[in-house]
Amino acid sequence: MGRQPCCDKLGVKKGPWTAEEDKKLINFIITNGQCCWRAVPKLAGLRRCGKSCRLRWTNYLRPDLKRGLLNDAEEQLVIDLHARLGNRWSKIAARLPGRTDNEIKNHWNTHIKKKLLKMGIDPVTHQTLQKDDPNSQAPKDKDHRHQLLQADELPAGSSDHHVVVVPAPAVSTCSSSSSSSSSSSSQTDDHQNMNSSDESCCLGINSESSYENDPLISFLFRDTNDLLNFNDDTWEFPFSDQDLDSFCNKSWEENCPWLLDCQDFGVHDFGFDTQCFNDM
DNA sequence: AATGGTGTCAACCGCCGCGAC
DNA sequence: TGTCGCGGCGGTTGACACCAT
Numbered sequence: 652m653g654r655q656p657c658c659d660k661l662g663v664k665k666g667p668w669t670a671e672e673d674k675k676l677i678n679f680i681i682t683n684g685q686c687c688w689r690a691v692p693k694l695a696g697l698r699r700c701g702k703s704c705r706l707r708w709t710n711y712l713r714p715d716l717k718r719g720l721l722n723d724a725e726e727q728l729v730i731d732l733h734a735r736l737g738n739r740w741s742k743i744a745a746r747l748p749g750r751t752d753n754e755i756k757n758h759w760n761t762h763i764k765k766k767l768l769k770m771g772i773d774p775v776t777h778q779t780l781q782k783d784d785p786n787s788q789a790p791k792d793k794d795h796r797h798q799l800l801q802a803d804e805l806p807a808g809s810s811d812h813h814v815v816v817v818p819a820p821a822v823s824t825c826s827s828s829s830s831s832s833s834s835s836s837s838q839t840d841d842h843q844n845m846n847s848s849d850e851s852c853c854l855g856i857n858s859e860s861s862y863e864n865d866p867l868i869s870f871l872f873r874d875t876n877d878l879l880n881f882n883d884d885t886w887e888f889p890f891s892d893q894d895l896d897s898f899c900n901k902s903w904e905e906n907c908p909w910l911l912d913c914q915d916f917g918v919h920d921f922g923f924d925t926q927c928f929n930d931m
Numbered sequence: 932a933a934t935g936g937t938g939t940c941a942a943c944c945g946c947c948g949c950g951a952c
Numbered sequence: 953t954g955t956c957g958c959g960g961c962g963g964t965t966g967a968c969a970c971c972a973t
Contacts, residue, residue, distance in 0.1 A: 667941070689958070706942070741961060757940050
């Protein structure tokens with residue numbers, strides 16, 4: 652998928668990356684780490700601009716990337732964060748481990764926008780759409796999974812009637828896996844019917860206690876008031892110093908077990924073992 | 932089977948902020 | 953203070969996949 656390869660006047664290649672180029676880039680970064688991106692193509696033997704190398708690495712080759720569609724819990728988090736931050740995809744991506752801003756942006760534009768419209772929510776303002784709005788198909792079910800709450804602190808340009816979609820708190824059971832079907836109608840229904848146990852299931856969480864020990868996950872799911880009080884300008888990394896020390900002393904497999912799912916591409920595919928990334 | 936419409940997403944483009952000088 | 957280089961960000965593009973007719 653992508654564009655046809657081409658070169659500009661300076662002989663810099665554009666278009667889709669080949670496996671050979673990927674291998675060169677990965678090999679270089681594993682050996683040298685991420686340094687001056689401008690120097691990377693020259694040193695790695697690539698006819699690409701540094702920007703292209705950086706993008707390829709951060710959006711596709713990084714070993715800590717999750718693959719596949721966003722699950723319902725991640726999607727809900729994106730909606731919540733978007734209500735707070737607007738189109739600041741990098742800020743949103745920073746709160747979703749293993750996801751890139753580009754991925755989230757694409758997912759928003761192709762899936763979530765439509766889903767919100769079907770739910771009767773304006774994807775730009777997060778306001779409920781007017782009832783006489785032909786685009787509005789808001790559900791009337793009072794058991795609707797999401798609570799539409801009045802926000803007291805909202806992005807610039809928001810109106811007095813701005814609402815934020817907030818996920819229900821996670822509970823302790825996990826009954827069935829939820830689908831991330833791309834079918835918009837069934838997807839909406841699933842979304843509305845999915846209970847909070849499904850949500851925790853989506854992140855591989857079996858119970859509240861099971862993620863209490865994971866500082867990042869527990870941060871993501873702790874009191875939703877945190878989301879309402881979220882202030883991007885003063886936000887700090889949610890780990891305590893102790894957590895951070897613990898994190899740094901573990902391998903990436905221990906800290907990020909979902910990365911093991913990525914091993915069939917991006918690491919072992921290129922002849923590297925996971926030790927390479929521990930060394931990094 | 933052929934055609935046209937729509938969806939998906941990797942990749943590019945242009946702008947901006949920041950630090951160095 | 954102004955300029956430059958760099959990295960990062962968000963918006964957009966366009967090739968391919970998929971589906972409906």
